[in-house]
Amino acid sequence: MNLVQKGAEADIYVTTWNGRNSILKIRKKKDYRIHSLDTRIRTLRTIREAKMISETKSFGITTPLVYFVDEKKCEIYLQLIKGKLVRDLPLNKIIKTCKEIGKIVGTLHKNGVMHGDLTTSNFILSKQGLVMLDFGLSQKTDKIDDYAIDLRLFKEVLNSAHAQIVDDAWISFIQGYEKILGTVLTEKILSQVSVIEKRGRYANVV
Amino acid sequence: MLSLGIESTAHTFSCAIVEKKGRQVKILSDVRKIYRPPEGEGIHPREASRHHAENSPQVLSECLKEASVTISDLDLISYAAGPGLGPCLRIGAVVARSLASYYDIPIYPVNHALGHIELGKMLTGAKDPLVLLVSGGHTMILAFLSKKWRVFGETLDITLGQLLDQIGRYSGFASPCGPRIEELASKSTEYISLPYVVKGNDVSFSGLLSATKRVIPKGIESACFSLQETAFSMIGEATERALSFTGKKELLVVGGVAANKRLSNILSSICERHNCKFFVAPKEYAGDCGSQISWIGLLESSKKPGLDLKDTFVKQSWRLDTVEVLY
Numbered sequence: 001m002n003l004v005q006k007g008a009e010a011d012i013y014v015t016t017w018n019g020r021n022s023i024l025k026i027r028k029k030k031d032y033r034i035h036s037l038d039t040r041i042r043t044l045r046t047i048r049e050a051k052m053i054s055e056t057k058s059f060g061i062t063t064p065l066v067y068f069v070d071e072k073k074c075e076i077y078l079q080l081i082k083g084k085l086v087r088d089l090p091l092n093k094i095i096k097t098c099k100e101i102g103k104i105v106g107t108l109h110k111n112g113v114m115h116g117d118l119t120t121s122n123f124i125l126s127k128q129g130l131v132m133l134d135f136g137l138s139q140k141t142d143k144i145d146d147y148a149i150d151l152r153l154f155k156e157v158l159n160s161a162h163a164q165i166v167d168d169a170w171i172s173f174i175q176g177y178e179k180i181l182g183t184v185l186t187e188k189i190l191s192q193v194s195v196i197e198k199r200g201r202y203a204n205v206v
Numbered sequence: 207m208l209s210l211g212i213e214s215t216a217h218t219f220s221c222a223i224v225e226k227k228g229r230q231v232k233i234l235s236d237v238r239k240i241y242r243p244p245e246g247e248g249i250h251p252r253e254a255s256r257h258h259a260e261n262s263p264q265v266l267s268e269c270l271k272e273a274s275v276t277i278s279d280l281d282l283i284s285y286a287a288g289p290g291l292g293p294c295l296r297i298g299a300v301v302a303r304s305l306a307s308y309y310d311i312p313i314y315p316v317n318h319a320l321g322h323i324e325l326g327k328m329l330t331g332a333k334d335p336l337v338l339l340v341s342g343g344h345t346m347i348l349a350f351l352s353k354k355w356r357v358f359g360e361t362l363d364i365t366l367g368q369l370l371d372q373i374g375r376y377s378g379f380a381s382p383c384g385p386r387i388e389e390l391a392s393k394s395t396e397y398i399s400l401p402y403v404v405k406g407n408d409v410s411f412s413g414l415l416s417a418t419k420r421v422i423p424k425g426i427e428s429a430c431f432s433l434q435e436t437a438f439s440m441i442g443e444a445t446e447r448a449l450s451f452t453g454k455k456e457l458l459v460v461g462g463v464a465a466n467k468r469l470s471n472i473l474s475s476i477c478e479r480h481n482c483k484f485f486v487a488p489k490e491y492a493g494d495c496g497s498q499i500s501w502i503g504l505l506e507s508s509k510k511p512g513l514d515l516k517d518t519f520v521k522q523s524w525r526l527d528t529v530e531v532l533y
Binding site for chain 1: 288289343344345346349351352354356357358359360361362363365397399402404405406407408435436439442443446447448449450451452471472475476479480522523524525526527
């Protein structure tokens with residue numbers, strides 16, 4: 001078992017499951033959180049992630065296969081996906097990929113699911129196309145506000161981590177998103193995004 | 207180079223003189239007067255600004271005396287131009303403008319939040335940190351990238367300082383309420399389940415505020431304990447996410463709430479897990495103070511001339527991520 005990433009949410013190992021190469025995602029106990037709170041968060045997110053990864057497949061979104069879930073230990077065995085995180089791609093490639101990300105997010109929202117943690121490190125570009133990861137913060141919802149929160153987070157990530165290409169990447173994302181959700185709904189959600197941005201501390205208020 | 211900095215964004219009126227000789231930086235004086243609202247009440251902007259106006263001559267002369275400096279020795283004057291309470295900001299700006307015009311000294315309006323960060327960096331020696339700014343006015347996770355401090359996460363509603371203050375005021379404590387809540391929390395280990403809201407790298411405290419008010423009748427100590435544990439764990443998680451996303455190897459905590467031991471505790475344990483150096487702004491410079499403003503003035507003066515008096519603004523809403531950093 002090889003530790004490949006010490007993430008914020010979980011530790012990621014490469015291992016095998018019944019002879020197949022697999023990723024083991026363990027939501028480790030966090031000593032800084034009070035025990036009951038920690039258990040509540042880790043169990044809830046493990047179960048939610050396992051459920052959503054499987055469910056979103058029926059919308060046509062590519063996600064890893066779930067091999068096994070141990071909700072007591074907060075462990076999930078997942079299919080190993082080979083490829084590169086979108087975050088680490090060359091800049092022009094990120095811009096292009098954002099359109100695909102837009103389509104995937106659009107599909108998710110169309111089916112009443114918000115992802116909750118849309119960042120460029122939660123997508124892997126692999127041979128089988130773009131694969132979406134990390135559903136621990138996902139949620140079933142029909143609120144425009146929740147979809148807008150997803151979009152705002154992604155915009156915030158582009159703005160902070162990919163500042164050089166934020167405008168082009170965002171336009172490309174919206175193009176993809178609009179293809180799935182249509183102009184009317186997209187406009188509605190985008191205007192909610194600006195409402196949320198105005199809630200930000202010291203944002204320009206008239 | 208001798209720089210006078212004037213801070214007056216909220217409850218603190220402070221003047222400080224910072225000296226820079228080559229690479230050597232020294233805070234010669236930092237004098238503060240803090241407006242204290244009656245118990246159970248918050249800052250009244252008009253009353254706070256009256257406090258600042260009344261105390262400004264004394265704070266200024268003490269600050270000069272302590273540093274053994276006269277006004278004509280000063281090479282520049284900087285004042286906190288925002289974000290903050292309008293009436294309070296105007297007092298600092300008026301003092302700065304008066305001195306600058308009478309003595310013909312270059313004047314610099316600076317961003318208050320930037321002051322917290324840069325002074326924290328200077329005092330702790332952090333080089334390229336992820337910054338957590340937690341105070342009454344801010345709750346932001348930031349990192350520097352191509353000329354600007356970029357926001358990686360922030361509160362979607364009230365700040366951490368406001369959360370603590372509002373609970374404190376609701377219970378009739380005197381503002382700022384952080385230390386009192388910390389003390390009460392340390393007397394309990396009984397955790398009452400409260401809403402925990404992390405959205406990506408962002409947090410939301412408004413639901414937690416209402417829920418905590420509801421559990422206060424069960425005992426103020428356990429309420430404070432549960433409030434701190436929940437809120438700080440949320441901040442911890444958001445910070446941890448940003449840390450792992452950016453891959454930064456340093457974390458710097460600044461702002462009034464940085465003085466809280468339990469918060470430091472949580473953050474340093476996160477840093478240990480991610481092999482990351484942990485820095486906290488020294489307690490006496492964590493909250494609002496003139497040194498922060500004075501230091502930014504020095505940094506800015508190395509890159510650009512002072513402003514014309516007619517351009518010296520105050521701006522209540524002045525987001526940090528809109529400020530272009532030249533130095």
